[in-house]
Amino acid sequence: MKIHLFSLFVFVSLLGGSTWLLLLIRRWRPPGKMAPQQLQTLLSQSESPLVIDVRNPDEFVGARGHIAEAVLHPLPELDTKVDELQTHRARTVVLV
Numbered sequence: 001m002k003i004h005l006f007s008l009f010v011f012v013s014l015l016g017g018s019t020w021l022l023l024l025i026r027r028w029r030p031p032g033k034m035a036p037q038q039l040q041t042l043l044s045q046s047e048s049p050l051v052i053d054v055r056n057p058d059e060f061v062g063a064r065g066h067i068a069e070a071v072l073h074p075l076p077e078l079d080t081k082v083d084e085l086q087t088h089r090a091r092t093v094v095l096v
Helices: 002-027 036-043 075-088
Strands: 050-053 093-095
Touching: 050 075
Parallel strands: 050 093
Antiparallel strands: none
């Protein structure tokens, strides 16, 4: 009897975990690549994406410049900005 209860527990646990994993996969989209022209088109729309420049500050203001609408969040510090970025969850986010 104990073996059957344990088997049932394992089965229910795996089923629950599998269901959770499937729901998570449905919400997650793999990152894609975008041509500069595509980004330019998106930026001209009324609901433009949030553009996050992940370079270092000296690169952001350097000779190569940056996209006018971009927000600077250097990659090594990006994980500390998660709470701040939560307000933009509904927007498309583009990392450059």
